[in-house]
Amino acid sequence: MNFNLQWTWFHRLGSPRWFYQKTQRWLPWLAIATLALLVTGLVWGLAFAPPDAKQGNSFRIIYLHVPASVVALAGYYIMAISGAVGLIWRIKLSFMLMRSAAPIGAALTFIALVTGAIWGKPTWGAYWVWDARITSMLILLFLYFGVIALRHTYSNNEAADKAGAVLSLVGMVNVPIIYKSVDWWQTLHQPATIKFTGAPSMHPDMFAPLVVMIIGFYSFYSLALILFARAEILRREYRASWVRQLVTNQPAEK
């Protein structure tokens, strides 16, 4: 009996209606915080931080490349864990979050690859090399594409959810490989700038704006995830009476 009581919060958390109504109030604040962080970090990083001794000003691409890569990888865990939670507890909202995470993760991985390629030209002399880090990142992009594509291959939403969750979980193997690729293989890619243990290999004047940008990208990620999830909820819960009420009460919402 007690067990049931304790788990009610868990089920409320899994209710699309609860999520939709709660996030409504978060959105403006999250949007303001995201914009403020990204503008501050970019102006600081692109215009005020000192240039790198070896790479000159091209190093400034780091302020886009590293945050996009970090969040693209973290976003994969978010997608896979959402899929796992959906499979285990059969929570619909969890699958909706998984589906929403896929296009955002793909876009951020794309940014990481493109900015990396552009950065490669003045630094390595080539846009693209088949190096361990870059190749494993390209596989991450294809995994995200796979999860996006799976939704269109099934006419049944539930089957598509399950297939997407299984693919996300299997693909999770790739994430630690990406992290470790610069240590395991001889690569052109420089080793991690930020380490969990020990000081960052970067001057504080350069490092501070990078931290602002990483927090800004996480904030952006949450904002985009919530927006995608809200659209997904409306698309899939169109039969629910609360959704119908929402539409008839404010038909002119634009």
Place this chain on the structure above:
Amino acid sequence: MYFDSLQQLMSMNGHGIYVWSSFAISAVVMIGLIVKPLRQKQAAMKNIELQIKLQASKQAAKQTEVADAPHS
């Protein structure tokens, strides 16, 4: 500011093209990530509105049919 002038900020000693093109591509993709779900939401709402209207008109047609039917 590290740079002496706006022109220097744009050129970045020849690296400006790399830095600013990275910035432009990232900005376009990220704005897209905000605009796309907002459009999806609008489309979903329109869809639901249409369905509600369709249902209402169907029901109205049914009721008039019943009213017009000769009592037997």
